[in-house]
Amino acid sequence: MTDPAALTVLTALPRRPGPALPGPHPGPDADWPGVDDPAALRGLVARWLAGYGAAQTRRTYAYALGLPPEWADAVTGADRPARAAGSGRTPPPARRGRLHHLAYFRWCAGHALDPRAATAAHVTTWLHALDAAGAGKRTRARMLSTVSAFYAFLAEDGVIDANPAALHRGRLGLAGTSRDPSPTIRLTADQVRALWAAAAALPNRTRHRELYARRAVAYVALLCLGLRISEITGLDRDDLVVSGGERVLRVRGKGGTVREVFPGAATVDALTGYLLLRDREYGDPLPARTGGARRSPLLATKDGGRCSRHDLHQLLRRIARHAGPPLAEVADRVHPHTLRHAYVTLALEAGAPIQHVQADVGHASIATTRHYDRSLRTRAGSAADLVTGLVTETGRERTGPPDEREDPQRPRADA
Incomplete structure (x- = not known):
């Protein structure tokens, strides 16, 4: 259950929380571009984040949406100065990556779009923007999962009718399969x-x-x-x-x-x-x-x-x-x-x-x-060397031209 005091902290965060929100094209008096009731939206975010017991999970989700870490910490009612001193389990906030400006809430703010009014078309357009910015398949899938989790909460709460991020991942090229190779290098x-x-x-x-x-x-x-x-x-x-x-x-x-x-x-x-x-x-x-x-x-x-x-x-x-x-x-x-x-x-x-x-x-x-x-899998478990040997000059020297290879059905010359 959300701590009322923590919810008050979150909804009372500064109207202009620095570079976190609004987005890249805010108006001169914008609190959250495209949002008429930003306090209500902040309250929804607070209740959603408070549903996760692990501080790192809350921070990861907040960061993926482009929110400041204080939003994730405030829902617990934790004392920020104590955390800053290193006495809590929550580590310092992550550094902003190159895709921070395309975090979902920041992207919505940049288009003056209330996240609660977003459609599947909006979410798809956002994913294409991530793709164009060089976000890999796994990164896009992970960010989509975060957005989908937030919208699933809104749908369960009756705020929206359906989850606009419940997209067909296969058609978007984001469906992972057991055949996908891992991008992580293998160390011996x-x-x-x-x-x-x-x-x-x-x-x-x-x-x-x-x-x-x-x-x-x-x-x-x-x-x-x-x-x-x-x-x-x-x-x-x-x-x-x-x-x-x-x-x-x-x-x-x-x-x-x-x-x-x-x-x-x-x-x-x-x-x-x-x-x-x-x-x-x-x-x-x-x-x-x-x-x-x-x-x-x-x-x-x-x-x-x-x-x-x-x-x-x-x-x-x-x-x-x-x-x-x-x-x-x-x-x-x-x-x-x-x-x-x-x-x-x-x-x-x-x-x-x-x-x-x-x-x-x-x-x-x-x-x-x-x-x-x-x-x-190792080289010994691959047929690559065998095929390469058959189609290169090295392979010809080893196996001989087809007409000179021994045919078990043909009589040998020295027989």
Whole structure:
């Protein structure tokens, strides 16, 4: 249920919230171009966002629609200064990407269109604008899903008659199938090992060089567990617990679901080594305090705050660029999901039961885990070399011209 105080906070947000809204072509007195009752629309957005228990989900949806993160935070009634200090689980807001001006609410504002009056034709036009701006298929499908979720809420609430974003994705070329190749590059075990080594030797000229190197190793170790970047930024120190005599990480995944992940000995060493050194330099206790409102992030900035997704993404790129020859050709294509992808593919390649891998990475459906299985194909499982050999000069030398090949039905000359 929506907190009335939080709803008041959201509806009372500044009429001109900087660059978030209105859109790229606002009028001189526009509050929300095309919207006659912006407070009512804000209230609907508040009730929709408040229906999601996970802070990161609320922020992701708000960001995808072009709204400021304060809108997602306000519905919880949380204290923003406390979050800014790094004591809450919510990480800093994401940086604006190149498609931010085409986020759905911003696009509607730019066309003076009330989102509640949008039709399927409007949504389709918006998708074409994203396509023209270079948004990939997966990006468009993900943004459409966010818009559709919002309209589904409005339809259930009786605000609109039908969901205009309930489009035929196949006709739009957005329907994913099990045959679609993953755009994520596949890393070998040697390449992942090189990332781990590069993290330990990452250059840093400050007096905290060793601490930063240990944090980089701890970060790579967490990625090597197949965790999502949003899950890593949300981890607290007291999420590393002992359960059943084993070290366990309690990870909050999509939808606020919690799963237990079993880190290996090397990962536990990386995490505890980093935390011990951090305690020595900054005085934080180990293990973390429990029972209080204050939470200590598992990976922290130099001032004790929670690391942002952008900062960790850039850190991984730095590590990849210092990994030497094994990553030389793919360093600029390495991102956090690459390591999650590597975890699944390497585990399946090693013969791990797919159900175990599904549980490790928190896939809601085993079909998602199977999607990674396609990456296990190798050159040995392809007929490409055989066909190439048949149609090139190299193949002719190896097999001989057709008229000189041995025909089992034709008598041999030396018979």
